[in-house]
Amino acid sequence: NEKLASRLQSHEDRERLFTREEIDQLFSEVVSYYIDPEKCQACMTCAKRCPADAIDGGKNRIHVIDQDKCIKCGTCFEACPPRF
Ligand code: SF4
Numbered sequence: 783n784e785k786l787a788s789r790l791q792s793h794e795d796r797e798r799l800f801t802r803e804e805i806d807q808l809f810s811e812v813v814s815y816y817i818d819p820e821k822c823q824a825c826m827t828c829a830k831r832c833p834a835d836a837i838d839g840g841k842n843r844i845h846v847i848d849q850d851k852c853i854k855c856g857t858c859f860e861a862c863p864p865r866f
């Protein structure tokens with residue numbers, strides 16, 4: 783607040799800014815999941831667990847997440863074996 787007050791002219795200027803809670807909320811909403819093609823071993827674990835059928839892949843094929851279908855649940859992130 784002190785930093786902002788030194789830079790902004792009026793109270794209205796400050797009212798237009800986001801609070802820290804709002805920024806956290808915005809960031810949590812824009813999180814995206816991607817599979818690193820360099821690391822994916824095509825084990826198919828994530829695709830089997832994805833509740834939105836958003837992961838395209840198969841045996842010996844690097845898996846890819848369809849961002850339009852992905853509901854950002856994080857299941858694939860949890861399911862991917864740590865060694866991969
Ligand atoms: S975050 Fe959830 S919905 Fe998106 S690809 Fe991973 S498992 Fe599927």
Ligand code: SF4
Binds near residue numbers: 828839845
């Ligand atoms: S679980 Fe990990 S290694 Fe296995 S197919 Fe999915 S992204 Fe690739």
